[in-house]
Amino acid sequence: MSIQWLLDRMSQWRADPALARGETVTSYGELVDRVAEWRTRLDAQGLRPGQVVALRGDYTPQAVALLLALIDRQAIVVPLTEAAEVHREEFLDIAEVEVEIAFDAADGWTWQARPVTAANPLTRQLRQAGAPGLVLFSSGSTGKSKAALHNFTSLLEKFKTPRQRMVTLTFLLLDHIGGINTLFYTLSNGGTVVSVSTRNPDVVCEAIARHRVEMLPTSPTFLNLLLISEAYRRHDLSSLRLITYGTEVMPESTLQRIAEVFPGVKLQQTYGLSELGILRSKSRDNKSLWVKVGGEGFETKIVDGLLWVRAQSAMLGYLNAPSPFDADGWMNTGDSVEVDGEYIRILGRKSEIINVGGQKVYPAEVESVLLQMSNVRDAVVVGEKNPITGQIVTARVNLFEPEEPAAFKKRLREFCRDKLATFKIPAKIEISGQEQYNARYKRMRRAEPVI
Helix, strand or coil: CCCHHHHHHHHCCCCCEEEEECCEEEEHHHHHHHHHHHHHHHHHHCCCCCCEEEEECCCCHHHHHHHHHHHHCCCEEEEECHHHHHHHHHHHHHHCCCEEEEECCCCCEEEEECCCCCCCHHHHHHHHHCCCEEEEECCCCCCCCCEEEEEHHHHHHHHHCCCCCCEEECCCCCCCHHHHHHHHHHHHCCCEEEECCCCCHHHHHHHHHHHCCCEEEECHHHHHHHHHHCHHHCCCCCCCCEEEECCCCCCHHHHHHHHHHCCCCEEEECEEECCCEEEEEEECCCCCCEEEEECCCEEEEEECCEEEEEECCCCCEECCCCCCECCCCCEEEEEEEEEECCEEEEEEEHHHCEEECCEEECHHHHHHHHCCCCCEEEEEEEEEEECCCEEEEEEEEEECCCCCHHHHHHHHHHHHCCCCCHHHCCCEEEECCCCCECCCCCECCCCCCCC
16 A cells, blocks of 8 residues: 555654644654554445545644544545635636545534546546545646646655654645645655744744744745744744745845744755755755755756756646646746756746846846845836837835835935946836735735635
8 A cells, every 4th residue: 555654654653652742742653553544444334436526624633643544545546725715616627626534623523525537537547556646736836727637656665764753834735735744754754744824923832833844845935924024033942953945035034033032953955846846955054045856756957048857747737727847747837047067046036036127137136136235125027018128127025114105216226326237126016915925825916816
């Protein structure tokens, strides 16, 4: 069975804490027993190997146990969270979900069979292979969400190698490749998975203090919110040993401030995609945006300044879009990079580069400068069409306190004058009253809300 090695390993740590949420702690023994209970329920419900099952929940004991039982049953799992509720029906249809199991706040559950028979060729291919599957939807932060279908066995293969046991907070949710990676890394090494009901900085910091969390995997946007809130001052975070950050480009100014606030904590940039999995990574140092990526099961190459990756854990394909892989299995990630020996620096998505009269502007570079301004809480930089220069740089800015727009715009341009080339200084400045990150704590570069 594709998951039996993990269940056997977990059974060796029966008395140790596996999951922690608030004051509730679930041991490995209790979790393994709940997996057995779910096996019995799946039998009673007549769930067959290869069926497509939506799991609506968070890192609760029942939801995690069901996930393990579904992998054991060789089902194709579609994790859905509250953040995706507005798209739920669309996602259920794209994945051709046949059974939907939903958990409530008290970890109670409901089972609903849907009058659907999954017929996508990729789904049929996975069924014929007798392997469990995982469907992950992209965040849609720059376009329509795509449904990536993985062979779950391939994704789990790397976790068979024992690594460091850590108490880890699961910041990224179950419907995110980073969340799946964190969950299985932690369980396969006997660590404790600490979850929170909301990603509010004070709630996260309280959980770190309560459970003596050692590793915090998160996003640059959340780290910026953490700095703004100063929640780190109100809680004992001395247990932290490692903060990893990914999902978007880190503004250099944010990284410098985090390094100063957490001088004894290792800061590590991560890299991964829903289509490929999470690559092993190593930052040059705490204050550096240069990183080595790759490791066992991954190959990388740079073509015309863009990062390409080939992975053993790559998805089978999209359920609702053409395959992004070339004939040799390489995928163009769309990320522009600089190269320095073994290290790369991720500059941003090629699709997000702003072209001002033939000159390239990377949004993260401008955002990093704007975030250093007084009274600026957040900033998102995008390109807008312009009949003369092709595009102009537009900045959408959130302020701490109201400020007269004309005076602020003048102050912003003066602040940028000796820090950015003239063509990089925002030509259009908007003061926004709306948050500019989505439910995955990733900057949005479109005006409309997305998951």
